[in-house]
Structure formats: structure tokens, C-alpha cells
Amino acid sequence: MSERLAALGHGEIDTLILQALVRKLVAKGVLTPDEVRALLFEAATRLDEVGSEQTPQAARSMVEEDLAPAFLGKD
Numbered sequence: 001m002s003e004r005l006a007a008l009g010h011g012e013i014d015t016l017i018l019q020a021l022v023r024k025l026v027a028k029g030v031l032t033p034d035e036v037r038a039l040l041f042e043a044a045t046r047l048d049e050v051g052s053e054q055t056p057q058a059a060r061s062m063v064e065e066d067l068a069p070a071f072l073g074k075d
Contacts, residue, residue: 022072036071
């Protein structure tokens, strides 16, 4: 079944579901945008893009430029 779901979104269905879930939690007041940004920052610092963890500056840039708009929408 999961293979079928992944095929429907060409491997992106989980990302779309996660983004929709985060937006719903923010809309209901369960999470604040600042809490979402903090979670995204924590995850971004653990990414292994070039053989080591991201620097805080690179992770912050990734969150503000790419991740936060994807999860929270553009302000």
C-alpha cells in the first residue's frame, strides 16, 4: 500500500502530507510559526549536505529561504 501511495506523488506524498499537517496545527493554534521554525532549524542543523552538519548560519538561511515558506506559506 505504501508503494502505491508513494507512486501517486512520485515520492513526494509524504512531504505534502507533512506540510499540510503542520499548516493545520498552526491554524488551530497547536503550534506557533516560531515553534515550527525552531523545529525546522533543529532538523536543518542535522542535515549532512557536504560531509558534516550544517553550520548554524547555513541552517538558519535554509529555514528562512526554503523550509519555512514551504511549511508556513509565504508571508
